Amino acid sequence: MVPDDGPRPCAAPGRAVEPGRGCGRGRLDLVVAARRLRPRRAPRRSRPAVRHAAVGRDSRVQLHRARDDGRQLPHRPGPRRGDVRARGVRADGRGEDRGAPVILRVRRRRAAATLGATGLALALWIRLGPLPDGLLDDRQSASTVVVDRNGAPLYEALSADGTRSVRLTAETLPPVLAQATTAAEDRRFYSHVGVDPLAIARAIRINVLERRLAEGGSTISQQVAKLLLNRLQPARRRGLGAKIQEAVLALRLEHRLTKRQLLALYLNHAAYGGQIVGAERASRAYFGVPASMLTPAQAAFLAGLPQRPSGFNPYRHPGEALERQRAVLRRMEQAGALTPGEARIARSERLVFWRPAAPFGAPHFVEMVLAAAPGPRPPRIETTIDLGLQAEVAGIIESHRQALTRHGAGNVAVVVLDNRTAEWLAWEGSGDYWDQAYGGAIDGARTPRQPGSALKPFAYALAFEQGRTPATVLPDIPSHFPTAEPGVAYSPRNYDGRYRGPLLARRALAGSENVPAVALASEVGVPALLRLLQRAGLTTFEKNAAFYGLGVTLGNAEVRLDELVAAYSSFARGGTWVQPTFLRQGPGAATSGPGGGSASGRLAARVLVTPRTAFWISDILSDAEAREYVFGRGGSLEFPFAVAVKTGTSQAYHDNWTIGYSRHVTVGVWVGNFDRTPLRNSSGVTGAAPIFHAVMLAAERRVGGAASDPNDAPIVEPPAGLEAREICALSGQEANASCPTRRLEWLPADGPRLPCSWHHLSDEGLLTIYPPPYETWARETGHVTPGPATALSEIAVPGARRASAAPRVSARAAFAITNPPDGATYLIDPTLRREFQALRLTVSSASPGRVEWRVDGRAVGVSPHDGLLEWPLATGRHRITARDRSGREAEASIVVK
Known part of the structure; x- marks a missing residue:
């Protein structure tokens, strides 16, 4: 660097003049490099200094009033050798600066x-990035x-995606299916x-040559x-962005x-036509066998379907389906999965496709299970559920269809419960699920x-829980009970x-009998x-006692058949109520929800009545002799x-019920x-009992058929x-020599032994x-002769053992209206149609011949010898x-309101 105070040559010895530039006076052109180089030591003198500036290599900085002493610029922190050049010429004269290539190399290395x-x-x-949440959770994609x-399959419910899988x-994974796929x-x-670059390149080449999308490069x-x-x-x-996303996710999944896990995911999620997703479901749909039983020919067919399920549909395009299967077999042979002989056998195999009907057994039951x-x-x-018993129940209902139609019944519900396990064995909700005319x-x-x-x-x-026994005498006479x-x-009145x-x-x-039941309900x-x-599991009783009144014992409320059957089964278990279940109880068994079954693997249970009460109820309801006087034999x-x-039988004959149980099962029928x-x-x-009889026999054959219980076992x-x-048999007291009819009764061994006080010999x-x-x-019905001592009119007591015969004493009884009672008040039920609300008019049964009836002076009819006539209720005093x-x-x- 040379200070310039006047005119002097433009070029110093050994220096080159920059082309196109003139010689200046009184100034020095400097070029400051962008990089700092190694500083050079210099004496500490007060000299014009050039400090380092971060500017470009070709930038020029002019220093004014620099001394022309020919010496180096004083050192200042920052500038280095090679940073300053005079008019593009090096100042130290020691050759070309080698720092620039080093800098470039450092830059390149850092960039690399x-x-x-x-x-x-x-x-x-x-490779290691996160997977989307729920990506591998396929619980919702599988059908149930x-x-x-x-x-045995009852039904296949579609998955949340609307598929069958x-x-x-x-x-x-079946090896042959994996090899074919x-x-x-x-x-x-x-x-x-x-990601397979070779496959992508091959796909691009083929697509370009054929000028269409003939092959994909996706793995x-x-x-x-x-x-x-x-x-x-x-x-x-779709698009390039989607393809990139799929490639990234494929690398992460790998x-x-x-x-094997990746291949299983593919075979579980690939579409095979229609609603079918997954190779296992496709194997059962097309060939009726699980995937583990597929032949190489069948596996090759399934492996070729996902590429174009609708185009290779064997029912619509059998030729294309066969051609695709042959192509897959050739590839299997080329890959070594099949020997030439095996491939030849597979090509000669005739594929037989199966078209099974979708099962839907016990549809009402299945809907309840899925909803819960x-x-x-x-x-x-x-x-x-026992599908065999379910089919028998359906056949029994169909065999009684003509009788049901004759009685005007369009719907039937039947349920069967296993008493030991509390499991539902059969469940028919309407008699015909597909009958839209009757709301099937x-x-x-x-x-x-x-009920x-x-x-x-x-x-x-x-009543038995409170101390009464089967020998307790109840009144079946005209009675009036207070209401709310x-x-x-x-x-109340009896059915007849x-x-x-x-x-x-x-x-x-x-x-x-209705009257004794109401009298008993009034007492308890x-x-x-x-x-x-409610403890018996009947959930429909949501009102208070005043709402139902005494009529609850006659069924003025509403109950569900399944809950009533479960309640009856408590007596068969000796008084223990167990919540029924519709799911198998065992390792891995799912749990059920509210409705017709238990909500956990362990069944809820509670003591409803004592074993003594359960025995009495069961013994009475199974006593054919005790009910003979009403139902016959x-x-x-x-x-x-x-x-x-x-x-x-409900009011106005809307509902027929028959509920019963054996040692093994409880059956309920509603018509x-x-x-x-x-x-x-x-x-x-006449309505429900014939169906009940047939269903009970069928259920006993399937459940209790192998039991060693004798037929007369209680x-x-x-x-x-x-x-x-x-x-x-009349007074319920200890029988004596005067009692004409007697019977054996199960009574407490420590109970009172009062001798009969009703019968006397004179x-x-x-x-x-x-x-x-x-x-x-007794007087109104003509059973006895009026007087202080009444002679017995021999009363037949079915089921009782006759001890002796007594002469029958006849008498002319007083003529009286036995129903309605004088002064009675009747309420019209607003929920029932008026034409089905009638009052039975009866007189004492000893009255001979026909009886003429008048209401408010107007003739309403003539009753036959039994004095029975029905009169439609009308509001007012009558x-x-x-x-x-x-x-x-x-x-x-009477008064009717």
Whole structure:
């Protein structure tokens, strides 16, 4: 660097002049380099200094008033050798500066290191990055197969994606199917890392040559990524971005999963036509066999389907399907999966495609099971239903269809419960699920309906719990009971309109008499009865006791058939109620939810009544002799083995019920119409009982057929503390020599032993002294001769053992209206049609001949010899008059509201 104070040559010796530049005066042109070089030591003198500036290499800085002493610029922190040049010429004259190439090399190395680190980080992110949430959770993508207790399929419910799919596991992949799939879709599957560049290049070349999309370069891993992403994001867009996303995800899946796991994912999520997803479900749909039983020819067909399921549909395009299968077989042979001989055999195999009908056994039951399944449904639900028994029940209903139609019944519900396990064995909700005209899809087993007399056993059970016995005498006489409404009395009547005076509890329950049941409910209390019914699992009793009143024992409330059957089964278990279940209880068994089954693997249970009460109820309901006076013998209620049975008929004949149980099963049958149309000339005995009889026999054959119980074995064994004692069939007291009819009864061994006080021997013969409540009934019905001592009119007591015969004393009884009672008040039910609300008009049964009836002076009809006539209820106060053919008249006044 040379200071310039005046004119001087433009070029110094050994220096070159920059072309195109002139010589300046009084200034020095400097070029400052961008990099700092090694500084050069210089004496510390006050000199004009050039400090280092971060400017470009070709930038020029002018220094003014620099001294022309020819020496170096003083050193300052920052500038280095080579940073300053005079007019582009080096100042030190020691040759060319070698720092620039070094700088470039350092830059290149740093850039390469940065790019390498970035590439490595990107590769690691691609390979090790996170998977989308829920990507591998395929619980919602599998369909649910509901099977019966023996594994027979009942129904296949579609998955959340609307498909039918059965899962394969990596451990159970059939080798032939795996080989066929890799040969068809990804021949280098076991050698690439998720993306196959060779396959992509080959696909590009083929597509360019054929000028169409003839081949794809996606690997099985990429297809798995696509299938999983499409399941998570159904509206995902296609395009280059989607392909990149699939490739990245394929690399990540390859890092996390084994090849077998990836192949299992593909075989579980690939589409095989229609609603079928997954190779296992496709194998069963097309060939009717599991994938483990596929032949090479069948496996080759399935392996070729996912490429174009609709185009290779064997039912619509058999030629294309066969051509695709042959192509897959050639690839399998080329890959070494098949020997030439095996390939030749596979090509000659004739494929037979199966078109099975979708099963739907016990449809109402299946719908209940699926609705109760908590959270994501499992791929398989093992239920308790017995498909064989279910088919028998359906056949029984169909065989009674003509009789049902004759009675105007369009719907039938039947359920069968195993008493030991509390498992549902059969469940028919309507009689015909597909009958739209009668609402066949409605489940009558869970629809609340009025049960009629079917609730009476629970009133008797409560009475037995409070100390009464089957020998307790109950009044079957005209009675009036108070109601929650002031001034309104409840006057029940029996089904046939007759009163039978004093009845033992055994006869009253077996004969299903209404008046004694209401009298018993009045004694035990409606609140206590409601609590017992609720403890028995009847969930429909949501109102208080005042709402139902005494009529609850006659079925004025509504109950569900399944819950009533479960309640009855408590008696068969000796008094223990167990919540029924529709799922098999055992290792791995799923749990059920609310509705018809238990909510956990352990069944809920509680003591409902004592074993003594359960025995009494079972013994009474299975006593054919005790109910003979009402139901006769040899009908649908008798069996070659012990069966406790109870019928029920609701108001206005809307519902028929028959509920009963043996040692092994409890069966319930309901007959009616979902639109509440009344039945015609049908009761529980004529409508539901024949079906009940056939179903009970079928259920016993399947459940109790292998049991060694003798036919006369009781349903419940007599518990300790009871003994068989001989009692009077009329008074229920200890029988004596005067009692004309007797029977054996199970009574507490420590109970009172009062001798019969109703029967006495006198000079006039056998006398019967009725207690005061029955004196009026005895006189009005002509059973005895009026007087201080009444002679017994021989009363037949079915089931009782005759001890002696007594002369019958006839008498002319007073003519009286026995129904309605004088002063009674009746309420019209707003829920029932008016034409089905009628009042039965009856007179004493001893009245001879026809009876003329008038209401408010207007003739309403003539009754036959039994004096029975039905009069449609009408609001207001009414005076009812009856007149027999001898001219005797009787009157009664009533109020109808």
